[in-house]
Amino acid sequence: MTAAVMEHGASVAAPALQLHWPLAADVALDPHDLGALVFGAGPGRHPAGGPILQVMTPALAPARPWLAAWRSPAPVRAGRHGRVNYRCADGLLFGVVTVAEDEWDEASTQEGAPQHRLQHAAELAYRELFGTLDALAHPHLLRVWNYLPHINAEEGGEERYRQFNAGRQAAFAAHGRTLTGEVPAACALGVGGGPLAIAFLAATQPALAVENPRQVAAYDYPPEYGRRSPTFARAALARHGGQRLLFVSGTASIVGHRSLHAGDVVAQTRETLANIDALLAEAARLAPEAGFRAGDLAYVAYLRRPQDLPKVRAEVERHLGADAAIAYVQADVCRADLLVEIEASGGHPMEFRCR
Numbered sequence: 158m159t160a161a162v163m164e165h166g167a168s169v170a171a172p173a174l175q176l177h178w179p180l181a182a183d184v185a186l187d188p189h190d191l192g193a194l195v196f197g198a199g200p201g202r203h204p205a206g207g208p209i210l211q212v213m214t215p216a217l218a219p220a221r222p223w224l225a226a227w228r229s230p231a232p233v234r235a236g237r238h239g240r241v242n243y244r245c246a247d248g249l250l251f252g253v254v255t256v257a258e259d260e261w262d263e264a265s266t267q268e269g270a271p272q273h274r275l276q277h278a279a280e281l282a283y284r285e286l287f288g289t290l291d292a293l294a295h296p297h298l299l300r301v302w303n304y305l306p307h308i309n310a311e312e313g314g315e316e317r318y319r320q321f322n323a324g325r326q327a328a329f330a331a332h333g334r335t336l337t338g339e340v341p342a343a344c345a346l347g348v349g350g351g352p353l354a355i356a357f358l359a360a361t362q363p364a365l366a367v368e369n370p371r372q373v374a375a376y377d378y379p380p381e382y383g384r385r386s387p388t389f390a391r392a393a394l395a396r397h398g399g400q401r402l403l404f405v406s407g408t409a410s411i412v413g414h415r416s417l418h419a420g421d422v423v424a425q426t427r428e429t430l431a432n433i434d435a436l437l438a439e440a441a442r443l444a445p446e447a448g449f450r451a452g453d454l455a456y457v458a459y460l461r462r463p464q465d466l467p468k469v470r471a472e473v474e475r476h477l478g479a480d481a482a483i484a485y486v487q488a489d490v491c492r493a494d495l496l497v498e499i500e501a502s503g504g505h506p507m508e509f510r511c512r
């Protein structure tokens with residue numbers, strides 16, 4: 158097992174947000190952790206104490222359960238608001254909300270068919286999320302991790318990812334939030350079961366949304382991808398004390414608004430990495446002093462087919478080097494023709510103990 162600790166910038170003003178990736182011998186938070194996502198742990202392991210999102214996906218590399226924990230050296234305050242379990246410190250708030258699809262919400266606008274259960278669950282989850290941000294005065298949503306059971310399945314005549322988009326957008330609108338422009342970075346992956354599971358990072362200070370010049374903004378996708386557009390930006394650039402943080406959304410083999418290289422996981426991986434490079438160039442244009450470099454980011458790669466791991470890994474290592482901080486998990490991507498999605502974050506110290 159190797160551990161790499163990378164400091165970005167010689168004089169990062171404390172307190173700085175950090176990312177820790179321990180193997181999950183026990184699924185628990187450090188007292189300084191804001192919260193975590195845990196990948197690859199079985200459904201029987203119920204994490205206790207604090208906002209830990211259990212992502213119901215097999216871990217491919219490392220092939221053991223691991224945590225992505227966001228840590229702040231500042232004193233952490235923990236709490237619950239409605240369905241949201243959260244911790245906050247020094248202007249940042251990490252929260253987790255899950256909604257089982259058999260729950261019903263009277264406050265939902267209930268547009269769409271009643272059998273669109275994931276739409277209602279998404280609207281409820283995001284209403285809870287925004288209610289928490291409003292109540293705790295952390296209005297700026299930076300990054301959202303969305304995990305949807307059976308994302309590509311049809312229900313009530315519509316793909317479940319599309320239902321999710323409708324419910325998410327309805328909640329943004331209900332809370333008076335913009336549907337374009339300054340929207341959060343996000344990812345949306347399909348998992349094998351469990352509730353709709355969402356983790357998020359919000360702040361007292363605003364971030365800057367970053368779009369990819371190679372891609373149509375997701376909120377401008379044409380209607381062929383669903384009756385409501387996805388509400389996310391390609392990346393979010395945030396300032397936290399002396400840190401410049403970059404959250405790169407889940408990125409796939411999409412150019413313009415079209416999926417490219419159907420069936421070819423190697424070409425899809427290359428296109429995805431080209432998209433991330435274009436986004437980093439755009440971030441460098443907006444924040445020239447931040448100096449985000451592809452080789453310095455922390456990555457998670459989601460593979461639809463576990464057997465693609467050697468091919469994807471070879472492309473990634475050719476592009477980022479063999480020492481890149483990247484973990485691989487199995488998950489379904491939000492379009493049925495996509496085989497891989499890669500997300501990243503940068504600008505924070507990280508400790509990567511996953512090899």
Ligand code: 3EB
Nearest residue numbers: 343344345387389407409491
């Ligand atoms: C895409 O670019 C691929 O619905 O929140 C990537 C990141 C994707 C976030 C979301 C979806 C989402 O459209 C899928």
